[in-house]
Amino acid sequence: xxxxxxxxAAADPLHSYLRDAILPQLTATDREPRWRVYRVSPASDVYxxxxxxxxxxxxxxxxxxxxxxxxxxxxxxxxNERRNLEFARGLGLDALPDYVVRPLGVQAxxxxxxxxxxxxxxxxxxxxxxxxxxxRSDRLFRKLSGLARFFARLHNATAxxxxxxxxxxxxxxxxxxxxxxxxxxxxxRRADRLRELGQGYSxxxxxxQDVAVSVHGDATPxxxxxxxxxxxxxxxxxxxxxxxxxxxVGRLCGELKHCFLQLTGETDRxxxxxxxxxxxxxxxxPDREQTFAAVIARLPFxxxxxxxxxxxNAWLDQGYRKRLVHEAKGILTGGL
Numbered sequence: 307x308x309x310x311x312x313x314x315a316a317a318d319p320l321h322s323y324l325r326d327a328i329l330p331q332l333t334a335t336d337r338e339p340r341w342r343v344y345r346v347s348p349a350s351d352v353y354x355x356x357x358x359x360x361x362x363x364x365x366x367x368x369x370x371x372x373x374x375x376x377x378x379x380x381x382x383x384x385x386n387e388r389r390n391l392e393f394a395r396g397l398g399l400d401a402l403p404d405y406v407v408r409p410l411g412v413q414a415x416x417x418x419x420x421x422x423x424x425x426x427x428x429x430x431x432x433x434x435x436x437x438x439x440x441x442r443s444d445r446l447f448r449k450l451s452g453l454a455r456f457f458a459r460l461h462n463a464t465a466x467x468x469x470x471x472x473x474x475x476x477x478x479x480x481x482x483x484x485x486x487x488x489x490x491x492x493x494x495r496r497a498d499r500l501r502e503l504g505q506g507y508s509x510x511x512x513x514x515q516d517v518a519v520s521v522h523g524d525a526t527p528x529x530x531x532x533x534x535x536x537x538x539x540x541x542x543x544x545x546x547x548x549x550x551x552x553x554x555v556g557r558l559c560g561e562l563k564h565c566f567l568q569l570t571g572e573t574d575r576x577x578x579x580x581x582x583x584x585x586x587x588x589x590x591x592p593d594r595e596q597t598f599a600a601v602i603a604r605l606p607f608x609x610x611x612x613x614x615x616x617x618x619n620a621w622l623d624q625g626y627r628k629r630l631v632h633e634a635k636g637i638l639t640g641g642l
Contacts (some may be wrong), residue, residue, distance in 0.1 A: 323591065327411050353368075391422070490618060500634075556605050
């Protein structure tokens with residue numbers, strides 16, 4: 307939910323940058339712009355700028371503030387995300403039904419600013435909420451089919467030749483568990499059990515055998531918007547990197563699990579949608595059943611990691627955070 311902050315002062319250097327470098331890419335005007343400013347999220351330095359006269363809209367992301375724990379090892383800079391966006395668009399993901407937003411400019415001197423185009427669409431969490439509250443399950447199934455296609459196109463276009471380095475993702479898993487033990491109040495015994503489970507996956511050949519692909523890196527509901535039918539808009543590629551394709555697929559499944567659990571309190575409500583998403587994803591490979599089985603074999607680690615990652619968030623209720631850890635432990639145990 308965006309929050310209106312007021313107008314950007316004409317004396318602000320950002321005003322002239324948006325006027326001179328960004329606005330001409332969107333529309334022609336001979337009138338001095340008047341930028342309305344909206345904060346997109348209270349948890350990040352992301353803002354929407356709208357010119358009162360032309361109604362042109364752009365999104366500005368400021369990278370100067372330190373970022374939190376993540377598993378990509380990608381440099382957290384505006385220029386890095388600009389390169390990632392251009393790379394993904396160069397794969398053909400620059401036209402519907404699969405569209406990566408267009409970067410419009412980078413200005414390091416303005417808080418390490420990245421400006422991207424503004425796109426309209428429903429976020430995945432909004433579609434999930436409608437499925438739960440209004441019974442619009444068919445719409446969620448349809449949108450997940452589109453998202454499966456997007457991931458398959460991204461992954462298949464960038465596959466190999468190098469093998470997955472599971473040790474890197476396992477290192478991220480270890481840092482998440484350490485954070486939960488130090489900051490979220492899980493017991494040393496529970497943390498040790500989670501570490502033991504994580505180590506168990508390193509002994510499984512399946513976690514190492516697939517070729518690496520370019521992954522979105524932050525497959526959360528807020529980073530995908532949906533237009534008509536199965537049209538997908540992808541944003542926020544700051545954590546794109548080379549990894550196992552299930553890094554994306556498993557995170558999305560973990561996010562579905564979390565959303566349904568939080569909305570309904572039921573652990574199994576997400577299962578039909580998770581199964582549909584995975585089956586649709588596997589359909590973009592020559593042997594659908596073999597791909598489905600290979601993804602399922604690696605899925606529990608990435609789903610469990612996703613729930614643990616979500617459990618770090620201090621704004622969640624403490625009881626619910628503990629439930630996420632409990633669910634993650636069950637998924638991790640069941641996959642071994």
